[in-house]
Amino acid sequence: MPARAPPDRDPLDAVLRPPFDETPEEKAYRLAQEEEARLISAAIDESIHQEKVRRKKTKIVRLLLLGQSESGKSTTLRQFQRLYTPSAFRAERHLWRAVIQLNLVRSVHTILDALSDIRRDDLAPGLSYADTIHHTSTSSPYGTPPFGSPRPLPRIPVPANSTDSEPNSPRDRTAFAPVRPKRTSDPPSSDEIQPTYMSEPEGEDDDPDAQTALPPHLSALRARLDSLRKVEALLIARLVPPSEGEAIELGPHPHVAEYAGAYANGLGYVNGNGADAPQRRSEIFVRAGTAWKGRIQRLRAATLSPNSDGEDEAQDGDSDTDPSAIAQQTIHACGGALRAIWADETVRRVLRRRKIRLEEWPGFYLNDLDRITSPKYMPSDDDVLKARLKTVGVSEHRFEMEAGTESGTEWRIIDVGGSRSQKIFSAIIFLAPISAFDQTLAEDKSVNRLEDSVLLWKAVCSNKLLAKVDLVLFLNKCDILAAKLASGVRLAKYVRSFGNRANDAETAEKYFRSKFSAIHREYSPIPRKFYGFCTSVTDSTTTGGILASVRDMVVREHLRGARLL
Ligand SMILES: Nc1nc2c(ncn2[C@@H]2O[C@H](COP(=O)(O)OP(=O)(O)OP(=O)(O)O)[C@@H](O)[C@H]2O)c(=O)[nH]1
Numbered sequence: 001m002p003a004r005a006p007p008d009r010d011p012l013d014a015v016l017r018p019p020f021d022e023t024p025e026e027k028a029y030r031l032a033q034e035e036e037a038r039l040i041s042a043a044i045d046e047s048i049h050q051e052k053v054r055r056k057k058t059k060i061v062r063l064l065l066l067g068q069s070e071s072g073k074s075t076t077l078r079q080f081q082r083l084y085t086p087s088a089f090r091a092e093r094h095l096w097r098a099v100i101q102l103n104l105v106r107s108v109h110t111i112l113d114a115l116s117d118i119r120r121d122d123l124a125p126g127l128s129y130a131d132t133i134h135h136t137s138t139s140s141p142y143g144t145p146p147f148g149s150p151r152p153l154p155r156i157p158v159p160a161n162s163t164d165s166e167p168n169s170p171r172d173r174t175a176f177a178p179v180r181p182k183r184t185s186d187p188p189s190s191d192e193i194q195p196t197y198m199s200e201p202e203g204e205d206d207d208p209d210a211q212t213a214l215p216p217h218l219s220a221l222r223a224r225l226d227s228l229r230k231v232e233a234l235l236i237a238r239l240v241p242p243s244e245g246e247a248i249e250l251g252p253h254p255h256v257a258e259y260a261g262a263y264a265n266g267l268g269y270v271n272g273n274g275a276d277a278p279q280r281r282s283e284i285f286v287r288a289g290t291a292w293k294g295r296i297q298r299l300r301a302a303t304l305s306p307n308s309d310g311e312d313e314a315q316d317g318d319s320d321t322d323p324s325a326i327a328q329q330t331i332h333a334c335g336g337a338l339r340a341i342w343a344d345e346t347v348r349r350v351l352r353r354r355k356i357r358l359e360e361w362p363g364f365y366l367n368d369l370d371r372i373t374s375p376k377y378m379p380s381d382d383d384v385l386k387a388r389l390k391t392v393g394v395s396e397h398r399f400e401m402e403a404g405t406e407s408g409t410e411w412r413i414i415d416v417g418g419s420r421s422q423k424i425f426s427a428i429i430f431l432a433p434i435s436a437f438d439q440t441l442a443e444d445k446s447v448n449r450l451e452d453s454v455l456l457w458k459a460v461c462s463n464k465l466l467a468k469v470d471l472v473l474f475l476n477k478c479d480i481l482a483a484k485l486a487s488g489v490r491l492a493k494y495v496r497s498f499g500n501r502a503n504d505a506e507t508a509e510k511y512f513r514s515k516f517s518a519i520h521r522e523y524s525p526i527p528r529k530f531y532g533f534c535t536s537v538t539d540s541t542t543t544g545g546i547l548a549s550v551r552d553m554v555v556r557e558h559l560r561g562a563r564l565l
């Protein structure tokens, strides 16, 4: 088709031309309108321009959190949120209540499970806390032998030439390898304390390991607390629906995995097992990201009373249908029984004898029962930081720094659940939970957790793709390390190269710091600064200062070179 000739006049001209019979007033009005439109258009252009400038100026800092499972990555992320986006952190507190309820209920079920297989000797006055530590082949709940009969413990790598001397070079793989803890089958050494069994009344079975009936007061408490099994089922079923493919998969619970393996798959109580049946405890995990929060938010919003604007974070949803509100009612009703069972001497003895040190497990709230069982309970900041919810996958969290010289800087913090990344970042925070020197990995019982951290640290330090990335090391869970050493656990027993140094937290932290620093120095492809901190990331007072230092350091480096942009 031939192209048309262009029109000989502007087709818009007729439309835009002022009317021929325009009065002076109309003209003045039209000009004023045009001027106003021009000003609006100029303002829009200016704001687009400003936005472009701002975007150009916006600095993006990418920070990767790395470390083995349970090292504290998600907790560090929560600390960042608490410090730099406090209002968003606050607004989400109620979302964490369901997680805390699950954590609490899970601790209670661990106790009930332990009571389901009570032995005669459990009822006798027995060992002290430190005694049990010296007896155990690993004081970790990860290495808990099955109830009653000691089982051979998993193999833990033994250094080929472990000595008490200082390592010559961190390249020596054995130099910093924790030693295999003593097996239950090993003969006791003379400095170990033997348990003294009470003599049994004549004529009775004198096997202290024989199963026996639960004392009546504990039977009553157990019956009273049985309703918490329904709470757990309810929270899991409502908060992590399988149909959505999120947050539903239940892996083995690391702290009870040793004895859980023997039991049927799935949550036993859902299938109607009696209270006496040992339960398989699984650990709940969420896919990285915030989808699970959205789901709780929706569930709660759907049950809030019509008069509510839904903004009140402390307000419960409908107490008949909001799962977390129902859970809170039940937990409140069980408050007395919860306090009684946790304070009970026999229960404590049973836990000690099973080497179940609940206080050291993540998501431990039994020492806060007064608060947590109150009907109007809302989590505090510390409660949120202590909550345990395993992450699977990778998620990126964005923050815009609210104040300070780097206000406007966008931070993207990547939380990786147990995997590694090759991407280039401004900085990496690597978390090594140094309290775990006597524990093994949940996913591989033959690997000592400290050794796993050391190997991962070596891999990160030596990775060429990450050569220009600043590495920040958090030697984490120092509070648990201090408690463990103070309770009598000897570090040198697990890390032979620690030798006869003083068995206190300060010396241990210094020792670990120097070892990790030596690896950093030795393995970095090109020299770079070492930033190492001893942390307890659940502790807001100390972590605030440390994160501020990290932030300053990252921003300084960020401003220093375009390579970090
Ligand atoms: N006492 C103490 N507890 C800590 C510390 N750091 C983390 N925790 C707790 O340990 C548990 C595990 O921490 P998370 O942050 O979930 O661990 P993670 O590295 O994200 O683990 P994955 O998601 O499995 O990869 C949580 O219950 C935390 O509250 C610490 O320094 N001291």
Ligand SMILES: [Mg+2]
Binding pocket: 073, 074, 075, 389, 390, 391, 415, 417
């Ligand atoms: Mg996590």
